[in-house]
Amino acid sequence: MKNTKIMTALVVLLAAALCIGAASAAEYINVSSGNTTFVFEKVNLTDGTESGTLTLFSEGSTPAAVNTIYADSYGNGANFSLYESSVNGHYGVYYNTSNYTKVKNGEAAFVYIWYPEISLKAELTTDPNTGATSGDSIDGKTINKDTVVSFLINTPYVGPVNASKAFPDGRFVSDGKNLTAKIIFTTPAGGKTTDFNTTSFANVNLNQSQNLAGYTKAGSNAAAGTWTAQAEFTGYKPFADNEKKKSNTISFTLQSTTLTITAAKDSVVRSNPFTVAIQGESKQKYAVYIESPATNEVNPTLQPGQSGFQSSVNNKTRPNNLSSYSVTAGFIYYDGYSNPIGGIFETDASGKRTIQFNTAADTEDKTYTIKVSSLILATGDVDAFDSSNYDKVKVKVEKGAVTIAASGDGSYYIGEEIKLTGTNTDSDVIYLFVTGQNLLSDGVILKALPNLKAANQAQEPGDTISVKTDDTWEYKWDTTRIGVDTGAYTIYATSKLTNGKSSNPTYDTDGKTVIAAKLSDSEYATISVNLKQPFLSAIPSATVIAQGDKLYIRGTAEGSPSTLKMYLFGPNYFNAESITVEDDGSYEKKFDVPADLSSNQYFVVIQHPMYNGEFDAKLSTDGTYFYIDGKNTGGSGTQYQDTFVVKGTNKLQGSQAADALTKMIDDANIDDIYTKLTFTVAAPYIRINNPGDQAAGSTFTISGVTNLAVDDQILVEVMSSSFTAIDKTSTSTTSGVSQTTKVVAGDGTENAWSVEVDTTNWKLDEYTIKVNGIEVDVSTTTNFNLVEKVVTPTPTATSTGVTPTTTATATATATPSTPGFGAFIALAGLGAVALLVLRRN
The missing domain is CATH 2.60.40.10 (Immunoglobulins)
Incomplete structure (x- = not known):
């Protein structure tokens, strides 16, 4: 009896083991070489089995193993569990060998391993008969309850078009066991459902890479608020049981289908556009227009060529109760000025449409009412406005402002x-x-x-x-x-x-x-x-200029001329220059006095082009004569005959030429003005005020006067008169100094210079002072004694330069009545030079 019980127990245990083994074997799906497999599946490679591995190789001339999956068991075929951890994100062709040579020769069995991707899209439907979409996603957007939406499930690897070829094992397609998915909607209240309106999304066949799951509108009974939707696999256990294999979540907000119109802004400055937006039913035609437009004023006008505008529609969408409007076959409403102030627009799939109105400078500044009305379909030729379904919005058009x-x-x-x-x-x-x-x-x-x-x-x-x-x-x-x-x-x-x-x-x-x-x-x-009226002024840097030195003429030329003309006249001398005027009207002209320019009086005329910006009194292109250009005087446009010559045969004397030019510019037929001045050229000189005897060790000043220009540099040297060359073996001590200084303005026509000398440690001796011009070739000398006791000297002026015979004191006086240089010529005979500045009245 005891043995019988033991045998019975063994039989039960063996049967149980056999059942467990059968169940375990049933978990694996038989696949042959070349088939497609997916993560989460367990597969049995039934043919060409060489080893207990599946290997993915890299690209290139020397491929290497990228990822290897080891078999659960290896014998009569090889069993593999395609866990996420074993595939490790590496997808593609896996070979049942680790020898790439066999792969290259086509001797190894292989399978495709992919991830079972699934994604969800929801787009506006453009054709309610086919579910065709515009590509416009509703994810994160607001739609009407009557907006038709197409839901699409995308499974790029799981559901190819020719499923029977890709999956010959039949695990997805045979015996009605097609791979399926469902869409789960979450309502604003938090409820879960696979139904959207009257359409069920509980069993969507996945027979192609992108599947149109269905298209529908939410319906008037749908709850307003935010909805979400998510797709997941159903039917096939390895996918359906895995929580990770759900699609992305999309969300959208449902709103009631109430006809509304809103304005982007409450007011607009005329000459600027404004927009209104209507919200109604999906793909519905509405009339949008200015209510009660004025017949004797300029109203805002409709922007032509807008999206949704119905330029050609059946007469049954043309309202028949448009009193106060003129309606054309193009279905544009016009006011009394023939301005388009409204039209018929069709909403998009979401029930929206934006319409632009333009305003002009003469648009009446007031508040306008923009109205949207639905249309009542009639059995006759035309439709009518639905007086119960409309909305209005007010936009104020305001005057702008002008400043200057x-x-x-x-x-x-x-x-x-x-x-x-x-x-x-x-x-x-x-x-x-x-x-x-x-x-x-x-x-x-x-x-x-x-x-x-x-x-x-x-x-x-x-x-x-x-x-x-x-x-x-x-x-x-x-x-x-x-x-x-x-x-x-x-x-x-x-x-x-x-x-x-x-x-x-x-x-x-x-x-x-x-x-x-x-x-x-x-x-x-x-x-x-x-x-x-513009004016012109000029001031010279000096009235007496040394030969070889420089003269600066500075002044102001009002009226914004870009350039001035400067003409210099003297004995057998004429020169023409241009002067650039700065933005602030100031100018400066440097004139380098030639070293060989004769000592004498010279005359300068500076010319301003005035109102017309042109020099009407002109110097000929060859520089030999002056003339008046008649083209700017209202004359015949030819040159005047009253010219005068400044160079060559029959030329005027320098002073006469200067006087003739000022009289020419005084011509009543031209607008040019001028200013004039004179300066004297003299031989350069430097004078030293002899310092007399000076006590040894004292500090004293050596000074003098000169006709060199202000800021000219001169060299002052003081040296012992007993200084001579001696043998290099002898010793000798000498005293002295050498330094430069600048010429400064003096009290009269002469400029001044000075240096300070320190005689500490100088020996008692006679000293020579030598002063040289650095920029102008001129020099002078004098002597003094350095003694123990000072005897007060009586200073005397000495010079080795040539003293000019003419001196002048610069004065600037306004003399509008002076016609030319006659006064200057008379003053020159008296040995005095005056600066005259003329401002034309």
Whole structure:
């Protein structure tokens, strides 16, 4: 009895072991070489088994093992568990060998190992009959309850188009066991469901790489709020049981399908556009228009060519109750000025559409009501507005503003450039006109000067100024040739063409259409400017200049000329130079006096081109004669005959030529002005004030006078008179000093110089002082004694240079009535030179 029980127990245990083994073997799926497998599966490689490994090799000429998966068991075939950890993120072709030569020769069995990817997309449906999509995702967006949405499940490796070829083992496709998935929706309340409206997404067949799971709208009964959706595998246990193999989550918000219209902003400055957005049913046509447009005012207008605009639709979508509107076959609504103020628009798949209206400089500034209405389909030729389904929004169109400013202090010389700047938020164009003495009473166009073109005339393209995108504008007014006299003027900047400063508009021939508005109907700003006559001044650095030295002429030329002309006259001497004027009107001209220029009196004329920016009194191109260019004088355009010669045969004497040039510039027919001056060229000299006897060890000053220019450098040397060359074996001590100093301005026509000498440790001796010009070849000497006891000396002036016979004191006087150089010529005979500065009246 006991043995019988033992045998029975053994039989039970053996049967149990056999059952366990059968169950374990059933976990593995038989696959043959060339088949596709996936992570999470257990497979049995049934043919060509060489070893208990699957190896993925690298690319290249010498492949190496990238990843190796070891078999659970190896014998009659090889069993492999394709865990995530064993595949380790390496996908592709795995060979049942570690010998790449067999792989190369095609002698090794292989399988494809992929990850069973699954992803979910939800897109707006463009064709409700086929579920075709626009590619516009609703993830993170808001849609209407009637918006049709297509849900797509993407499984790039699991569900190829030809499943029977890729999976010949039939584990996905035979006997109705197709691989499937489901979409789980989470409602705003937190509930879970596979239904969206009346469409079930509980069993989606995966028979291609991207599967259209279904398309539907949420329906009016769907809860408003945020929904989420996620796809996951069903049916196939290795995938369905794995929590990791779920798709991405998408979310979207459902809103009620109420027709609404909103404006991007409550108000807009005219000349700028504004937009309104409608929200209604998906792919539905609505009428959008300005409610009760004025028939005698300029209204905002519809931007042409907008998305969703219905330019050609069946008459049944054309409303028949458009009183106060003119409707064309293109379904655009027009106001009394034939401006398009509305039309029919179709919403997109999400039920939205944005519409733009434009405003102009003459758009009436007031509040406009923009209305959206649904249409009632009729059995007749036309439809009607649905008076129960509409919405409105108000947009206020406001006037802009204009500003104007001018550079500087408001007072300008004719010929200067005046920079006018400002802002204009009312229109895209600035109109400028100016008023002043004896101009047209209501103003003339500023940019048209010197032509007196009335401000209310139709503006040429060059007469107006464009406003930049940042609402600023700028105009540089060149006053060189404006053809007006000096005085006060007022500049107006307006946002539209006006009848100047008049309080009445200008009408077209029909007597109704306004061509130029009255000033009060435009935004405008004003600024006053005072135009002055330019003047010219010149001051020489000295009136007596040493031969070989330099002369500086400095002054001011108002009116912004770029250059001046300088002419120098003297005995058998003439020279012409150009002078560059700085931005602030100042100028400086350096004239290097030739060392061989004769000692005598010389005359300078500096010429200003004045208002027209041209030198009307000109020197001929060969530099031999002066003439007046008639083209700028209102004459025939030919040269005047009253010329005079400055070089060659029949030339005038230097002083006479200078006088003739000033009289020529005084001609009433030209606008040039001039200033004039004289200077004297003399032989260079340096004088030393003899210091007399000086006590040994004292410090004293050596000084003197010179006609060298201020800032010229001179060398002062003091040396012992007993200094001689001696044998190198002898000893000798000498005393002295050598140093440079600059010439400084003196009290009169002579300039001064000085150095300080310290005689400490000098020996008692006679000393020689020698002064040399560094820039000009001139020198002089004198002697003094260094003694123990000082005897007060009586200083005397000594010079080895040539003392000039003419000296002068520089004075600057305004002499507008002086016609030329006659006074200078008379003064030269008296041995005095005066500086004259002329400002033309």
